[in-house]
Amino acid sequence: MAPVRRSPKGRTTLWLGSALLLLSFAMAGSYWWIQHPMGGPDTPVDLEVEPGQSARQVAQSVAEAGLSVSPWLLYQWFRWSGESRLIRAGSYEIQPGTSPAQLLRKLVDGDQSLARLRLIEGWTFRQVRAELARTTTLKAESAALSDAELMDRLGVPGTAPEGRFFPDTYTYAKGSSDLTVLRRAHAAMRKRVEAAWNQRAPDSPLKSADELLTLASIVEKETGRAEDRPMVASVFVNRLRIRMPLQTDPTVIYGLGERFDGNLRRKDLQTDTPYNTYTRAGLPPTPIALPGRDSLMAVVQPSGSKALYFVARGDGSSQFSETLADHNRAVDKYQRKAAR
Missing domain, CATH: 3.30.1490.480 (Endolytic murein transglycosylase)
Structure with missing residues (x-):
């Protein structure tokens, strides 16, 4: 019997069928590989x-x-x-x-992948920088910069950094520059201060948004309970109106810087510095900490009290007085007796 001869057309059809079969296998294999988990560690x-x-x-x-x-x-x-x-x-x-x-x-x-950085109400800028140094998920681009160089990199040359960053929790991609996070915090504080300044009381003695920020930082450091903020703010606002020294310990402590050992002495209150509000009238030259939103709002909308004094009760709250005589009695009741 003579052998069967395949026509060129038949051979082409067979070749195409084989090629399509191989292609389908390749595509199936590729699909499996694309969808299959990659190897690697268990973490x-x-x-x-x-x-x-x-x-x-x-x-x-x-x-x-x-x-x-x-x-x-x-x-x-x-x-x-x-x-x-x-x-x-x-x-x-x-x-x-x-x-x-x-x-x-x-x-x-x-x-x-995201990480978080939390800036706390009442922190100083020194504490902010320390927190940045501890945060390993950020690129420490600010570490080698002075405060002045850092603010220049943020686009606000000549501005003191204290109090200029809004205390909040900031989410960022791991490996981001710490300057990126600081830039966001700075913009957030500027926005909050502007909003508060636009809501200030008509008779406010504050002359600028910077003064608002400075006084809010003092209120932040002086307040043990959130509900006392409007009253604490009213004391300082009332004092500013009559040009009475603010006489607030946190500003003196801030002026001492690293020399402060946790014990504020009489000589500290009597030693003149730009931040000693016992020896100098008016506000200190810069904020002393990061104020939160409630402190900003308390300063522009303080309680309508006539109080000029307050003293800690020992439970986180404060006793407010309109006269020095009442204040002395409150000091005797809540502090002198407690010290005996």
Whole structure:
């Protein structure tokens, strides 16, 4: 019997069928690989994508971060997806079990790993800088800068940093510059001060928003209970109106700086410094701490009292008096007897 001869058309059809079969196997394998978890440690892996990195460099960074994946295959997936140019710079936390498809979606969405920094009401700027130094998830770009250089980098040259940053909790991508967080906190304080200044009482003795910020910082440090803030503010506002010295210990303590050992002595109250409100009338030259929103609002809308004095009761609250005689009696009741 003569052998069966295949026509050129038949051979072409067979070749195409084989090629399609191989292609379908390749596509199935690729789909499995794209959806299959990448190998790596059992703990989250931190990935840094720098601005300007190419998709090839990002794929290499993924492998170098500790994930068991072929950089070449990952790069080909980035290209094949059509989204390689949409990958965003930032800090990412890659969870165990993440697939190449999930990874790309995270990078394109900019789903960065976040950390938090909390600035506390009543903190000084020295405490703010100490907290920044302790925060390892921030790039410490401010560490080598003086206070003046730092404020210049924030775009407010010649401004003292004390009290200029709003106390709040700030969320940021890990690896962000600490200057970025400070810039946000500074903008937040400026916005809060402007809002409070626009709501000031018509008869307020304060001449500027800066004076508002300074007095609010004193109220913040003098208040043991939130509900006392409007009354504490009214005492200082009343004193400013009649040009009576503020005579507030927190400003003296601030002026002592690192020399303060926790014990405020009579000689400290009598030693003149720009921050000694016993020896100098009016407000100190700068704020002394970070005031919160309630202290800002208390200063622009204080209680309508005539009180000129207050003394701590020992439970966090204060006793307010309109006359010196009443104040002396309150001091005798709440402080002198307690000291006996």
